[in-house]
Amino acid sequence: MRLDAKIPAGPIAEKWDRHRxxxxxxxxxxxxxxxxxxxxxxxxxxxxxxxxxxxxYNVKTFCIQDSPRRAHSIAAQGxxxxxxxxxxxxxxxxxxxxxxxxxxxxxxxxxxxxxxxxLSGNIIDQCAAQGVPFAREYGGQLANRSFGGAQVSRTxxxxxxxxxxxLLGAYSALSRQIAAGKVKMYPRREMLDVVVIDGQARGIxxxxxxxxxxxxYSADAVVLSTGGYANVFFLSTNAMxxxxxxxxxxxxxxxxxANPCFTQIHPTCIPVHxxxxxxxxLMSESLRNDGRVWVPEKxxxxxxxxxxxxxxxxxxxxxxYPSFGNLVPRDVASRNAKEQCDMGKGVGxxxxxxxxxxxxxxxxxxxxxxxxxxxxxxxxxxxxxxENPYESPMKIYPAVHYTMGGLWVDxxxxxxxxxxxxxxxxxxxxxxxxxLGASALMQGLADGYFIIPYTIGGYLAANxxxxxxxxxxxxxxxxxxxxxGVKRLLSIKGKRTVDDFHRQLGNIMxxxxxxxxxxxxxxxxxxxxxxxxxxxxENVLVxxxxxxxxxxxxxxxxxxxxxxxxxxxxxxxxDRRESCGGHFNEGYQTDENEAxxxxxxxxxxSAWEYTGEGKEPELHKEPLVFENVKLTQRSxx
Ligand SMILES: Cc1cc2nc3c(=O)[nH]c(=O)nc-3n(C[C@H](O)[C@H](O)[C@H](O)COP(=O)(O)OP(=O)(O)OC[C@H]3O[C@@H](n4cnc5c(N)ncnc54)[C@H](O)[C@@H]3O)c2cc1C
Numbered sequence: 001m002r003l004d005a006k007i008p009a010g011p012i013a014e015k016w017d018r019h020r021x022x023x024x025x026x027x028x029x030x031x032x033x034x035x036x037x038x039x040x041x042x043x044x045x046x047x048x049x050x051x052x053x054x055x056x057y058n059v060k061t062f063c064i065q066d067s068p069r070r071a072h073s074i075a076a077q078g079x080x081x082x083x084x085x086x087x088x089x090x091x092x093x094x095x096x097x098x099x100x101x102x103x104x105x106x107x108x109x110x111x112x113x114x115x116x117x118x119l120s121g122n123i124i125d126q127c128a129a130q131g132v133p134f135a136r137e138y139g140g141q142l143a144n145r146s147f148g149g150a151q152v153s154r155t156x157x158x159x160x161x162x163x164x165x166x167l168l169g170a171y172s173a174l175s176r177q178i179a180a181g182k183v184k185m186y187p188r189r190e191m192l193d194v195v196v197i198d199g200q201a202r203g204i205x206x207x208x209x210x211x212x213x214x215x216x217y218s219a220d221a222v223v224l225s226t227g228g229y230a231n232v233f234f235l236s237t238n239a240m241x242x243x244x245x246x247x248x249x250x251x252x253x254x255x256x257x258a259n260p261c262f263t264q265i266h267p268t269c270i271p272v273h274x275x276x277x278x279x280x281x282l283m284s285e286s287l288r289n290d291g292r293v294w295v296p297e298k299x300x301x302x303x304x305x306x307x308x309x310x311x312x313x314x315x316x317x318x319x320x321y322p323s324f325g326n327l328v329p330r331d332v333a334s335r336n337a338k339e340q341c342d343m344g345k346g347v348g349x350x351x352x353x354x355x356x357x358x359x360x361x362x363x364x365x366x367x368x369x370x371x372x373x374x375x376x377x378x379x380x381x382x383x384x385x386x387e388n389p390y391e392s393p394m395k396i397y398p399a400v401h402y403t404m405g406g407l408w409v410d411x412x413x414x415x416x417x418x419x420x421x422x423x424x425x426x427x428x429x430x431x432x433x434x435x436l437g438a439s440a441l442m443q444g445l446a447d448g449y450f451i452i453p454y455t456i457g458g459y460l461a462a463n464x465x466x467x468x469x470x471x472x473x474x475x476x477x478x479x480x481x482x483x484x485g486v487k488r489l490l491s492i493k494g495k496r497t498v499d500d501f502h503r504q505l506g507n508i509m510x511x512x513x514x515x516x517x518x519x520x521x522x523x524x525x526x527x528x529x530x531x532x533x534x535x536x537x538e539n540v541l542v543x544x545x546x547x548x549x550x551x552x553x554x555x556x557x558x559x560x561x562x563x564x565x566x567x568x569x570x571x572x573x574x575d576r577r578e579s580c581g582g583h584f585n586e587g588y589q590t591d592e593n594e595a596x597x598x599x600x601x602x603x604x605x606s607a608w609e610y611t612g613e614g615k616e617p618e619l620h621k622e623p624l625v626f627e628n629v630k631l632t633q634r635s636x637x
Contacts, residue, residue: 023458031056041068044424045225047448050173053182076163079155104432201420234506258428261573266401267333299344357393412455433581494539
């Protein structure tokens with residue numbers, strides 16, 4: 001199959017306008033005849049459901065949690081990018097586009113990224129109009145701060161709670177449509193299959209997480225906005241319910257999975273403290289605006305930070321990258337932190353931490369100013385570590401945070417299954433091999449508020465409407481398979497808990513497919529995952545019944561999928577014989593230990609096709625063509 005990204009012709013700045021004009025429209029009176037399923041109520045799904053319903057479509061929206069408001073997006077802290085150029089510091093659509101393509105180490109699609117930059121300003125207008133309480137300057141203008149990989153301030157924020165405030169905005173818009181009867185909301189449902197009839201996505205099968213019932217829903221198109229899969233690593237900054245199940249099961253039905261090995265490791269997280277932990281906590285990148293990263297100059301220096309004089313500290317990011325300093329992109333900052341710790345300069349009990357120090361900023365701006373910007377983050381840090389970051393530096397270490405890989409989509413955000421659209425973190429589209437901070441919220445909301453409302457209309461208008469009901473045998477076949485899968489999990493009655501397997505998988509992924517990788521380790525990981533999956537199928541213990549609220553059963557299904565998907569990540573990492581962004585293969589690095597790309601052989605999206613249980617997936621390549629940005633070795637010096 002040839003992958004057609006359907007990138008419109010013409011100059012990059014005109015592509016989206018021309019494309020929108022070229023898309024067929026659904027007559028307003030006809031929109032009410034269409035049913036659309038949206039899975040997920042984070043920023044991508046919440047905004048898509050509200051926008052599609054506002055247009056007149058009938059929307060059925062599903063989420064795992066008891067309320068759409070509890071989607072993982074609520075956790076986003078630092079901010080959302082937009083090229084408004086309020087600061088007059090040189091920003092523009094072009095600069096946001098360029099920074100994002102460069103930040104992603106030239107592994108994203110130019111046309112998508114330019115569109116994202118173009119739409120970024122609309123998002124801020126939409127959200128401000130909804131009442132999202134963005135921080136403001138003294139004069140009333142919305143305030144901006146800086147994030148990694150950019151030399152302009154373009155990040156809009158609401159203290160350290162930007163995701164929460166944006167989600168409340170999307171949720172309000174969604175609630176309005178629920179009340180108007182245009183959105184039917186199905187909380188506590190887990191999508192376990194997408195139903196494909198005559199090559200088109202025509203519905204989903206879900207498990208009601210309260211009653212255990214398997215339910216079927218049909219539609220004219222399906223939109224997946226089910227978030228990222230960072231929890232394949234067990235420990236991550238993601239919400240506990242974040243998972244790969246929806247996208248992985250769509251993959252098994254024919255949707256290609258793109259760049260699964262592209263994972264983002266965030267440099268500023270609270271370090272791991274012990275084996276009992278099930279969650280890691282992010283300390284927002286915004287803190288690197290004012291916090292200075294350092295380690296003791298001498299390896300093994302165990303003095304407390306206050307006893308180490310300035311002359312014996314190594315502000316390694318500022319020294320090595322004078323142009324960007326502490327605001328280098330996440331992949332660069334993470335690898336450097338690891339490098340310092342590997343040299344024995346790490347701090348804290350485990351030696352797996354570096355300092356993020358606010359002493360200079362507090363001296364310069366005063367404690368009140370710092371508290372106003374980051375107060376809730378400082379409070380969170382103190383609650384977790386019992387250390388006061390106003391008085392001593394935070395200790396931070398990289399942790400798994402985001403996944404750039406996801407289901408392959410074309411310019412319309414449609415997967416390789418007709419009528420199956422994928423939005424937000426669940427798709428692979430805009431961030432290449434490394435996402436810049438504050439760009440995920442921008443992408444999720446661009447997808448939901450401003451792209452899908454056009455492109456889904458184009459799809460529906462171009463296809464003859466065919467009636468399909470849940471009586472179709474494809475729904476029964478899917479429901480039966482799910483039912484027997486659930487029964488099988490419960491019948492194993494082994495000796496190890498689901499979490500125990502998940503933790504072991506996470507260790508394998510972190511050790512061999514984490515911040516840095518090598519061929520030998522990846523091959524080993526593949527075997528270890530296969531063995532672990534074999535053991536899971538014979539020895540997992542899932543207590544309780546399937547006719548009840550049973551979180552062990554929920555988790556077992558998700559971990560079963562992670563155990564298959566982890567292997568796909570490793571296969572992808574092994575195949576990409578270069579280093580780029582978050583994919584750092586030790587065999588491919590420059591003399592200065594930076595990622596060394598191979599543009600001649602790997603300037604493509606790797607899209608994997610499922611070929612059947614136990615069979616090798618098939619690789620398809622979408623070549624990446626750069627007409628507006630010159631491919632260069634990324635440098636932040
Ligand atoms: C701690 C933290 C801080 C962050 N801060 C920022 C930031 O400051 N700026 C930024 O740009 N990005 C940030 N990010 C990244 C950003 O928050 C996410 O990428 C983004 O919110 C993802 O949104 P989404 O709508 O795609 O998915 P999510 O918000 O993850 O929503 C997924 C939805 O899908 C549903 N779902 C999942 N699987 C199923 C299923 N099988 N069946 C039914 N429903 C399902 C869930 O119930 C949920 O409603 C942060 C991430 C973390 C972890």
